[in-house]
Amino acid sequence: MKGPLQGFKVLEMAGIGPGPFCAMMLADMGAEVIRVDRLHPGFLGGGGTTIDRGRRSIALDVKKPGAIDIILRLLKTADALIEGFRPGVMERLGLGPDVCLQHNPRLVYGRMTGWGQTGPLAQAAGHDVNYLSITGALNAMGYADRPPTPPLHLVGDLGGGGMMLAYGIVCALLEASRSGKGQVIDAAVCDGVATLASAYFGMVAQHKWTTQREANTLDGGAPFYGCYACSDGRFVSIGPIEPQFYERLLALCKIENPAFKDQWDKQQWPIMKEAMTKIFASRTRDEWCELLEGTDACFAPVLDFDEALTYPHNIARQSFVTTDGLTHPAPSPRLSRTPASAGSIPKTGGDTFSLLQEHGYTREDIARLCEAGTIGPLNGQPEHHFNK
16 A cells, blocks of 8 residues: 555755655655755755655756756646745745746645744754754753753754644645645744744743753653663663652662652752662663563663664564665654555656656757756766656
8 A cells, every 4th residue: 555645746845954854754655756956966965865765856957947947847746845945045946936836726835944934033044953042942951050952953853844844734735635725834943843842831831840951850850750871881761750650660679768759859859860870870771671671660771873773672663674775764653554655765866857758858858958957967878767
């Protein structure tokens, strides 16, 4: 079976970060994704990583004759577009929403930026750490006696950006199936991170969360929610928030210190944390796994990326797949009837000639585009890439 988005066609303007991640998610779920790569990729590097899986690739020099016409022709049969340029760039190329929706009124036009399409910062350069900074989320992460610790760009670019854009595109596609009309999606990383932080804003409003780092239950302040070093220099994580799970941890670790009697007595938390630091440092990580893994103590070893590939639970769940010799995370979430699948990793421009043919370009048309420098012969053998 194909994925649930089988039959939908998405055009992706090549970029970095959240846009490609969004395109990967849609491709995993069965959408046909065509990526418009740069003929001379420069900083973008031309793709070729696992996040590029599941696409076909056409490579163009958008400054050369005919390139914009090719993109508009591709858009006529597309259901959605993904672009991640600064506001105004697509308009200057002649590919703004007004133009594209004239060519295809049903088009869902997905725009991915850090700051958003509007606002005083809209034209400023930035990256994940900057977008996180204005949401309040970054200030909540890290140690109390140091500057905030930037997380991996999982939180901002990929969670607040790419996943939110994918969600918005699917929502707009559902609506377009009823109304027959497309629309523009303004997805901003800073907006998405703020949405992800909704529960924390709620706790702040209810005076259940302090803006001081390491002073709350989920930010490393609680001795029963965090990571500890073991005697072999590796780490484990615990998180028994519920009282019955907390009691289970104490019983398994044979902790009888009276400071642990009241789990929520914050005055005792420093004492408890110091004691637990010594306890976990008394055994290796494997020894702690043997004692606590699989119990209701809410325990797990802290693995690195290499270890994650061979962890028994991940193997049993088939959490990783191998494509083109590269091992990477399997698509998620898992659907029972129309499951997702990880496609192959495209070569930049590897589908240029076949895609042009599919959209009505003759061999003579393609030869002229090659001569103009709009497209380039792949491996010096353009004939090899024509459909027979």
